[in-house]
Amino acid sequence: MLNNVVRTRFAPSPTGFMHIGNLRTALYEYLIAKSAGGKFILRIEDTDQDRLVDGALDAIYDTLNAVGLRHDEGPDIGGPYAPYVQSERKDDYLAGAQRLIQEGKAYHCFCTTERLVELKEAGGDHAGYDRHCRNLSAEEVKDKLAAGVPSVIRQKMPLTGTTTFSDTVYGDITVDNTELEDQILIKSDGFPTYNFANVIDDHKMAITHVVRGSEYLSSTPKYNLLYEAFGYEIPRYIHLPLILGEDGHKLSKRHGATGFSDLIAEGYLPEAIINYIALLGWSPTDTRELFSLAELIERFDVDGISKSPAIFDFNKLKWFNAEYLRKMTEDKFLSLCLPAFKQALPDREFDWSLLASILQNRLTTLNEIPEMIDFLKQLDENYSIEIYKHKKMKTTLESSLDMLTQILPLLETVEEWTRTVIHETLIGAAVAWEVKNGYLMWPVRIAVSGKSVTPGGAVEILTLLGKQESLRRIEIGRNKLMAARND
């Protein structure tokens, strides 16, 4: 009945914060399931009790929620295969391991950590376990167990031959069994290792597609051997190419903000992040790049997954972010900006929607707002008058002083200080004086902003500042220019 339903799972361990690589894996798992009308399951892999980190679980839920990856089953919402937390399924693993022991496919190993370390040192850096306990006699095992000697359970790997598995992305991969160590199934603390718990759970939870990063490619033969030992059906493997930092190494902290929450803190939008990482390792059949999550579900296809690793490029992310900012409705954009506006300009009321409108296609991230609008709060009177000179506008210190002196009385007569009236006044003046718009606008904008580059033009800035403040700033500019002339 459920045989044809695609089931994927995102199985993070709560040992840190949500990394971009993990998120991308979760995204693809989600897309693979949803594009086939299947189920996306969340399972928490907390078998390493020493590495649990407070808050890590919340980060997982918060991130999935923020980007809209809704799971169909999971610890918080339950499901037909509950529980979805590995520490609550310990009995399953132990029972499985016992069964393998009984069938002669696994064994107790009493080797101490010290012995293992010595082995490694003696045999060079890359020596594996020597299978010392593989052939202990039944009595010996019984005695040690009875005496309470700590032990782990290891799987007996075949000593000869090869193991082949098939990956949807990478094709058939074969390794010599001699490469495979007798892997630990159950640790001495009674918890299962990752590999073992994974196989048991994926089978019991009827996972059909095992999707994960390609760093697991080399441990996949071990999975197959486990599935075979149990007689379980082998799931479809889909390994994903890694995401690397700009230096070509696996993405990590030293590459800057690569945690989901870091990116959010830097002003990136969840939709932009999702859109970008969807394209890191996958491409559609056409040249389209902008996709909502729903559109990704529609278009996603495992055929488009690539094999080679991708370098995380902040430039491209920035472009996506700017695109999302620009195509947002004005209201949505305003509501996103408002907190930053009010924080940057605390004392006065501005025309917030006008401010938002001049910022909307100039922003890359929300975090750029403060520095872009700080001049509205206060004029830095120490700006250099050199910026009044502009070659293309043909403005000079003299012409600027002239324009400012002439426009001041005109602006004083403006009763209704609105964008339209200000615009008419300025343009009207330029026409009347037979000068190009920029010849007048440039010095006015410089005077009211003190900056050579501003979001918006003279008209917008005057409108935002209000009559009194605008005239005050123009007056200041005029005085600066006059003082310079008299030197």
Added chain:
RNA sequence: GGCCCGUUAGUCAAGCGGUCAAGACAUCGCCCUUUCACGGCGAAGGCAGGGGUUCGAUUCCCCUACGGGUCACCA
């Protein structure tokens, strides 16, 4: 070091034997324009190298180089 995987411009990436080798980001130029940005147009830039196979290789095979991953009582 062994094993595994990969290699098209600075980056993402299409290509699945015959193409002037798409497209996007970044870069540069021009246009638009009261600065910047947006938008429009354009430029520069690539099949890692060497052998095969083939009438013909970016595409298939081998070798080399480079890059990455993995070799835990971590996931």
